[in-house]
Amino acid sequence: MKKLINGAEDVLAESLVGLAAAHPELRVDHANRIVYRAEPKPHGTVAILSGGGSGHEPLHAGYVGFGMLDAAVCGEIFTSPTPDQIALATKTVDTGAGVLHLVKNYTGDVMNFDMATELAGGIAVATVIIADDVAVEDSTYTAGRRGTGVTVLLEKIVGAAAEQGRDLAELAALARRVAGSGRSMGMALTSATLPASGKPNFDLGDAEIEVGVGIHGEPGRRRVPLGSAREIAAMLVEPILADYTFGGEPAVVMLNGMGATPLIELYVMFGEVSALLEKAGVRVARSLVGNYITSLDMAGCSVTVLRADDELLGLWDAPVSTPALRWGV
């Protein structure tokens, strides 16, 4: 295992030290592994909270800041944060208007956010589950579909709406609409290697790929021989289009790298993916190309397509200032 780390057990804690050093606009609670905005929202504004296992950086801590999350709760690598952590973050970010929990659909995450809501006592909490991965209906760590790329787009859009002062019920309804309007599908060229084990977390032949892989290396739909970028783009786009009608609406499209795939390849893939989408009548109105929801050092990519409208595009374009997404500020 070749990694830029000290001890395997210190990776999360030490990455948060680096995050804090690089981003004075964040406040890191190192004891509890929670990342907050240094300047909290005004009193009476709904707070947006997310979190999950680490190893998917920049998700979630890289999306804390104006126009996006109020805090991110960091679990150990590929491990859900604890109810105590989430409850503490919930209490800390609440300004009196309630807290919206954005939760990727993994059994541990869903359960622990649920328990945290109880632990947080009198605070008004609404929860929206993200389950956008069309690859499989149930998976290693989920009942139902896995939550993946739509999370990034959802955090951006709902975060912008929260800055406008919308109330908790409105924000939860918006979040459910966005979560329901997006689909994702990923693939792996290689497995990730977990620092704690030092070994690839699944085996993949030298000339095969895993189509429909999860962000923890969960099995996908099938293993096939390595194909061209064009063939792989079709394997990702077709199941997305088969699962949901995007119609002629404008779409926000993300071509996401899994962590170890160079940007030049991601742009090759985006060229293929956007051509397939346009051919199918989906209008690519906004896009992201890069590493946004990763799986440590896995090579591969995922495609996310979100059906949008003028309201969602307006929220997408609104100012945001986080380590990983920043514009207009």
Place this chain on the structure above:
Amino acid sequence: MKKLINGAEDVLAESLVGLAAAHPELRVDHANRIVYRAEPKPHGTVAILSGGGSGHEPLHAGYVGFGMLDAAVCGEIFTSPTPDQIALATKTVDTGAGVLHLVKNYTGDVMNFDMATELAGGIAVATVIIADDVAVEDSTYTAGRRGTGVTVLLEKIVGAAAEQGRDLAELAALARRVAGSGRSMGMALTSATLPASGKPNFDLGDAEIEVGVGIHGEPGRRRVPLGSAREIAAMLVEPILADYTFGGEPAVVMLNGMGATPLIELYVMFGEVSALLEKAGVRVARSLVGNYITSLDMAGCSVTVLRADDELLGLWDAPVSTPALRWGV
């Protein structure tokens, strides 16, 4: 070789198709592999041009846009762009006030930018060479030091100054000052694999690293056994501090990933690097952590430190809108 590509010979051309699809604010001349801003600068403003071999994305095309480059000339992977390409870009971006060429110190790049200046005829061109890599004095493709990470910071700072309407001589002097005030040093955990050869471009044992590696896999100072993040940080920071006096001035620090290293590791490294710098009296005033000047799918990182002052920090903070660096717009 496991890559998300079609043919090995099509990688650059097809990545530019994807870049154009993702960024309508850019105009891509596909025949000549030049990336321009879709909206050129006002008449009478100095244009900033850079370029070089591909495989280092987002460098350089990802830095085209308001507040940074006017155009980037893309050579084939790890290959200098041709004099004709560079001359055409020079003529196209000139608005009558001249063009500043920012050139990384590689023999082919320096020669071809030089020939392009002659080919561009009556256009006023000033050239600034970047040679910031402290690892070695001469290298595989260079007489003198290699140009690496300072390029990113230089393009940002000089690009901001150009938007203010400064003239060519002033911008060239500023660029020389910045190029002289920054130092870099990199390391590799693994080699990159070139699409055309399908093989690693150098061999590295399972438990060794190359300290002082170049962005084309050029040999560094030495090979040593894989150490901890803390040890590796010292191997990168010490030669930088030994080479230049940063004094108590504020510094812009970049912790750059070589392409295949996950962000969580880059943040671990940034924690170590920033602690070493602060201990040495260097004040980390601004930072970048991520993949900014890469070497295809090489795993590893580099450190860049730039001595700044109020003027340079002001130019750093000025609005920028490019695919890879964006704020304030």
